[in-house]
Amino acid sequence: MELWRGSAYAGFLALAVGCVFLLEPQLPGSALRSLWSSLQRGPSPAPPGPGSPEGRLAAAWDALIVRPARRWRRVAVGVNACVDVVLSGVKLLQALGLSPGNGKDHTVLHSRNDLEEAFSHFMGKGAAAERFFSDKETFHDIAQIASEFPGAQHYVGGNAALIGQKFATNSDLKVLLCGPVGPKLHELLDDSVFVPPESLQEVDEFHLILEYQAGEEWGRLKAPHANRFIFSHDLSNGAMNMLEVFVSSLEEFQPDLVVLSGLHMMEGQSKELQRKRLLEVVASISDIPTGIPVHLELASMTDGELMRSIVHQVFPAVTSLGLNEQELLFLSQSASGPHASLSSWDGVPDVGMVSDILFWILKEHGKSKSRASDLTRIHFHTLVYHILATVEGHWANQLAAVAAGARVAGMQACAAEAIDASRVSLRAPHEFMTSHSEAGSRIVLDPNEPVVEWHREGISFHFTPVLVCKDPIRTVGLGDAISAEGLFYSEVHPHS
Numbered sequence: 230m231e232l233w234r235g236s237a238y239a240g241f242l243a244l245a246v247g248c249v250f251l252l253e254p255q256l257p258g259s260a261l262r263s264l265w266s267s268l269q270r271g272p273s274p275a276p277p278g279p280g281s282p283e284g285r286l287a288a289a290w291d292a293l294i295v296r297p298a299r300r301w302r303r304v305a306v307g308v309n310a311c312v313d314v315v316l317s318g319v320k321l322l323q324a325l326g327l328s329p330g331n332g333k334d335h336t337v338l339h340s341r342n343d344l345e346e347a348f349s350h351f352m353g354k355g356a357a358a359e360r361f362f363s364d365k366e367t368f369h370d371i372a373q374i375a376s377e378f379p380g381a382q383h384y385v386g387g388n389a390a391l392i393g394q395k396f397a398t399n400s401d402l403k404v405l406l407c408g409p410v411g412p413k414l415h416e417l418l419d420d421s422v423f424v425p426p427e428s429l430q431e432v433d434e435f436h437l438i439l440e441y442q443a444g445e446e447w448g449r450l451k452a453p454h455a456n457r458f459i460f461s462h463d464l465s466n467g468a469m470n471m472l473e474v475f476v477s478s479l480e481e482f483q484p485d486l487v488v489l490s491g492l493h494m495m496e497g498q499s500k501e502l503q504r505k506r507l508l509e510v511v512a513s514i515s516d517i518p519t520g521i522p523v524h525l526e527l528a529s530m531t532d533g534e535l536m537r538s539i540v541h542q543v544f545p546a547v548t549s550l551g552l553n554e555q556e557l558l559f560l561s562q563s564a565s566g567p568h569a570s571l572s573s574w575d576g577v578p579d580v581g582m583v584s585d586i587l588f589w590i591l592k593e594h595g596k597s598k599s600r601a602s603d604l605t606r607i608h609f610h611t612l613v614y615h616i617l618a619t620v621e622g623h624w625a626n627q628l629a630a631v632a633a634g635a636r637v638a639g640m641q642a643c644a645a646e647a648i649d650a651s652r653v654s655l656r657a658p659h660e661f662m663t664s665h666s667e668a669g670s671r672i673v674l675d676p677n678e679p680v681v682e683w684h685r686e687g688i689s690f691h692f693t694p695v696l697v698c699k700d701p702i703r704t705v706g707l708g709d710a711i712s713a714e715g716l717f718y719s720e721v722h723p724h725s
Contacts, residue, residue: 283696284650286676290632290693293680297626297720303403305484306393307475309466309491310408311434312417313386313705314375318348318439318458319447321375329448336531337497338362338460341371348458352441354573355454356555357704359529361461361497368462372435384705385417386436387466388490388526391706395713397421402717405482407475408491409434409465423482427474436461438705454612455701459529466494469506476513486716487517489547490526490709492539500534507538514546522548522721523603526712527556536563544594545602548721551712554578554611561586566593567666578611580661581669584690587618588664591688596620608634608715610695610708613656617691617715621684625720628680631691634715641710642698650696657694 322329322345332349338360351358362368375381385394393406397419406422411433415424436459441447443455465471469491479487492510495503514523525547530536536559544550552560554574562569567585587607595604597620605623608631609616615638617631639653640646655676663669663683672681674694681692 281650282655282676283648283653286655286679286694287636287648287650287653287696289677289679290636290648294629294633294636294718295626297629297718299720299723301402301486301717303405303482303484304393304396304486304488305405305407305475305479305482306389306396306488307407307491308389308469308471308489309494310385310387310390310406310410310414310428310471311436311461311463311466312411312413313384313436313438314372314381315384315438315440315457315703315705316375316378316381318352318441319445320380321371321378321437321439322348322447324374324378325371329450332450334358334531335360339364341367344371344460347460348439349447349450351456351458352445352447352452353450355443355452355456357456357458357529357553358555359459359493360531361463361467361494363462363497365462368460372437375437376435383413383417385414386438386705387434388528388709389488390414390418391709392488392490392526392713393422394419395710396717399717405478405484407471407478409471425474425478427478428471430465434461434463434465436463440704455704457704459705463494464497466491467497468502469495469510472510472513476516479517485521487521487523488526488713488716489514489523490528492525492535492543493528493530496530496532496535503535504538507542511542511546514543520723524549524551524606524712524716526550526709527552527560528708529555530559533559533563536560540564540590540594544590544604545600548603549606549608549716550590550604551608551610551708551715553609553708554583557583557586557609561589566590577613577656577658579665580614580616580658580672580692581663581665583609583611583616584618584663584669584685585666587616587690588666588685588688591618591620592686596623606719608712610634610638610711612695613697614658614692614694615711615715619689619691621687621689623722625722626718627689627691628682630715630718631693632680633718634711635693635695637710637714638707639696639698641707642701642704644702648696652700653696653698655694656697663690 327345333346334350335343335347396404413433439458441452445452566589568582596602605620607618660673
């Protein structure tokens, strides 16, 4: 049939050009050649628009995303905050006189050479990572060069500050932010974000964010995806210095939602200090009045012992979690969960494997009749899809919440106020299994019904693809915006 179509089309082309030649024998050869080549190309494909899968999916989201019946009024966020200096990673390393090598991961960076090796390692994979830089003087030299580099941009940084900033875009929400807020950060924050005086400090904490684009080359390296490599010498956030200020300010502020982040910053601390601080974190969370949900936002980590301690000590004290694919796999590896033998994800994380790990977290460390845990919700995000997993009976409006989180990912990456179907692409798997640990269901994706729901032993899963920005303007803070938006549209059942 295809062969017949091709022959018929070729015949039609010859006939069309022959007719033109008969009717207009004086037509220049160049015009005929141009006509022939344009006819050969065939009809132009329809530009992505309302009728495209991307356009239909975006329209379906808009219909699904509704505000919950009971809404948050006051949100308290803490405790990591800093100034992000965002610039091209390759250009900065070139300015530092560094050349690309084979790449090697370092859990802690001690020198410029370590920085080059770790950056090369992750750029080659197209993966995000965050590392602590141990040498204060070297870090400040690099930070000064980066901060003054042509094209370097200064942004609100730190998960807590970014989540607070995202919540502040909703005028009916009052937002408290506790963290080490220096003069530059205070200037960058939304005016409506309230910072307690005890949180203000004279000097900013700087985090350097080295971005690279999909296909960008450096020596023999070629980045498969756009992403970023983050590093800092951040002692204030590393010791979670603002934790006590944060908890003490809650009594006066009276929030109905608390968001906590910054535990990953403790990786630069000694084991003894980590153990002591984690006990204080758990004690501080338990001081938050019962009935106020606490969301914990995780971030890139390499210390398996610290991650294991967070899983066993902190998870039962919080209500909700936000994390990405690297944090999820590292968590499973550190705490002997499902698919822990997998060294890294091969391309797009397998939906069934992700679902198995989320199920395990909620089954093993979440709320149940036999376990004193408050954990009932996990918001997972990766580049091409998101999943919201909840223990049934505790949360409402999760269909809208997962769709809202995915929608904001495409909007923020493209720096747009709405999804533009021509600037995004649907890259989620067309079909997938919901589990590999048990007999899962086979799901086929339909852009007209973009949120897929399934259940497993009292746990609900809501899956939706992401419309991935083709040319992202900025990748930093996407996870924080996704979690904030998902929480904004979520409703917790009273006394759950």
